Every structure is written in structure tokens, then in C-alpha cells.
Amino acid sequence: MKSAVVLLSGGLDSYTAAAIAKADGCDLNALTIHYGQRHAREVEAARAVAKSLGVARHRELTVDLRAFGGSSLTSDAAVPLDRDLEATDIPSTYVPARNTIFLSLALGWAEVLGARHLVIGVNALDYSGYPDCRPEFVRAFETLANLATRAGVEGEQFHVETPLIMMTKAEIIRRGMTLGLDYSLTHSCYAPLPSGRPCERCDSCVLRARGFAAAGVPDPLLAHP
Amino acid sequence: MKSAVVLLSGGLDSYTAAAIAKADGCDLNALTIHYGQRHAREVEAARAVAKSLGVARHRELTVDLRAFGGSSLTSDAAVPLDRDLEATDIPSTYVPARNTIFLSLALGWAEVLGARHLVIGVNALDYSGYPDCRPEFVRAFETLANLATRAGVEGEQFHVETPLIMMTKAEIIRRGMTLGLDYSLTHSCYAPLPSGRPCERCDSCVLRARGFAAAGVPDPLLAHP
16 A cells, blocks of 8 residues: 655645545545644644545644745735736745645655655646646655655655646546545635635635536535535 | 855854855855754754854744654654764664755745845765765755745746865864854754763764864863863
8 A cells, every 4th residue: 555645734625635645545644734824724624634534644733934924824914815816926825935845844754654655735727826836846846855865865766646736626626526525624715704714705715616616516615604 | 245044053064054155245044943853952052153153033943843753863762872984874863854844944934035045054975874965965955946936936046055065074174163163152962961061972973073183173062061
């Protein structure tokens, strides 16, 4: 059985990526990072998702990136609402080096566990244009992983699995439905209302809504107020 | 003026690497990671070293790698003493993916600061054989950094500076002496005695002692009991 460390945020994408890896025969070890994200509610979602997936282990690690700031997700700057998703600039919700930091942590744990697969739910189609969601970034990390570690030196290979990278959000949701996933467990919103309900205006909410609409199914998170 | 983020552990190497970068005209921002190392005393040394170097900023960040274990530096396993340093195996003091994690964090902060230089005191000669101290690892991280970030996408280049990588420990110490460094501020030992004194038997102590002996100067840390 293949053993994997999966970065589990509590969002729709990482849940689906983890479920695909599980369906492909991976034993899952879930890693959730408290990075000082303002939408800390997603960590509760990650716990529910991990339980639902039946992961072998779930670790939560704190790395408070508010120490650096530089993102509207880790500072008091406003999260942009109603943004033009066709715009080509990288939005303020980009967290500098976040996926590099997350994959590095996953790599460290994977090496200890003897796991050789790192699973991350990045997506390069229906996304916000973050540089660390692109295939060339993923390949460069894989090269690095095999130079950085004892396992790599000893001739073993780490693989970074990105099952969603070339799927549209609708395709991701449809795939999740066929796997029987319960998306009511997830949390996507960057700027939840005081009630915890999604704002429905940030990039993450808008991409999610478009995905459910295109998939032709209702979002269970909105169906149950 | 070039702006740099330097990984400052409180050891001899990172102090010297930082001083070389400063002498080369870099404005220094020091980053120290509390990673659950048993020799947490080095963090106090990092504060003294940062002050002595006159850094622009010094940040300390906690990333508790004891959550993963897998190293005698982050678990209750014994640190090896009197080890054969000519042995080719990677010792238990190797911390899985540590330099990848540290450089990733430095990259995140550097991007926020607008700094384009990352300084790390890795050394591939008088060292313990850690895979993430080798030139090929450093070059792979540099490639990754420029794919992972907004700055990289916008055509700016990150540079990973490793001024010590091809120096012997004696050369590092001699260079530090010419720069007027006070090595009594540093801490190298992996397994300090209850008094805080170095054990003089772990890899780090032995490499340090050999370096001072070859440089023909006394170690000020041992001279002042």
C-alpha cells in the first residue's frame, strides 16, 4: 500500500485530492497547518474531513505566518470581495511561499513516516493565479525533495501528487460526488460572516459557486443554513 | 543596498555567514526558528549574535518539529557522542527536511520585505553529511524560489547565498576573526551539559574543536568557564 502525506486545509479541493489519493490505494496521513489564517474556521472543517476520510493519522501544526504578514489572509488588510477573476494580477490573498512552506513540512513528516507521496490539492485552472499552484512549481519541488532528504540520497523517490491540477472546479466537484464526498463538511470562504456563513463574495466563494453551478448540483453548505 | 534574510541559529556558521553577507553590503534581517531543538540554548545565542551584528530586524518563529520526530535533535533519542566523523552514513541528528523548511520560511519573509537574498550557513566540507547542506540542494531551492513566488513570476530573482559552503571549519573561523567576530556569543553543542557548557563530544562540538585547532586559535567559549 502506498503511504501519503496529504495537506488538508478543510477546503473542497484538499478534501477531493485526499479522497482521490485514497481511491488510488494510498494510506493517508493528513497534515493541517494553523498559519494564522483569518478563516481559522477551516481548521475545524479539516478535522471533520479527516475523520470522514478515515485517515491513519491527522497532525495539526502551528506556523504563525502573521509574523511576516504580506497577505490579506494573514494580516488586517481587507480580503478583496467581488474581484474580477479574469484579472491577471496575483491578488492580496496570495500568502508568500505558503505552498513551499506547506510542502516542506509535509516532506519532513513523510520522510519520518516512510511515506513517499505528498498530496496537495492545487489547481491551475479555476484558481486565483497563485504562482505556487502551477505545474512547474510542483515539478521543481519534487526535484528539490529528492535532493533535500536522506531518502532521496538513498535512491528513493518522493512524488508530489496533484490530482486536481488540470481539472476545472466543476470536474473536481463531479469527481467528489462520484466518490461519495460530503461537501457540507468543508469550508472555503476567506472572509466568513460573524455567523460562520460564507461571504459568497471572496474569490474562494465565487470559484466554489461557479463550480457547483457548472456541475449542476447545489452546494450543500449553502443548502443548510 | 542589497537586502537579505539570514537564517540565524546562534551557531558559529550562521553568525559567520551573516557577517560575510553584511561585509558584502547586505542589510540583514535575521530569522531564528524554534523548531523544538533540544539545544534550545542556541536561541539565546541567536539573540546575542543578532544584536552584535546590528541586524535591521530579528524575528523568531516557532515550528515545533517534535510533532514529526525522526531526529535525535527533536525527540528523546540520544544524540550520538564520539561518532566517527569519517563515516558516510547520515547521523540521527539529521532533521528531516529542516533546511527546506527553514529556507521556505526565509523565502516567505523575504518576499514580504522585498529582500532578494537568502543567506544560510550551510557547509559541505566539515559537516555531518546532511543532504540539505549540499550545493545541488541549494541550487534546486533557488530554482524553486523563483517559480514559487510573485516576485519570481514578475521576473525578479531570489539568490540563495551560501558563503561557507566550500570552506573548511578552520577557514570559516579565520574569516570570522578577520571580521572581528566574537565567537563566545555562539552556541554549537547539540547536547549541552546541565550547566549549559558544551559536551565536547557531539559532532557539532568535535567539528568546532577541530576547526579552532586547525585555525590555531583558542575557542573563546571554552576559555571562559
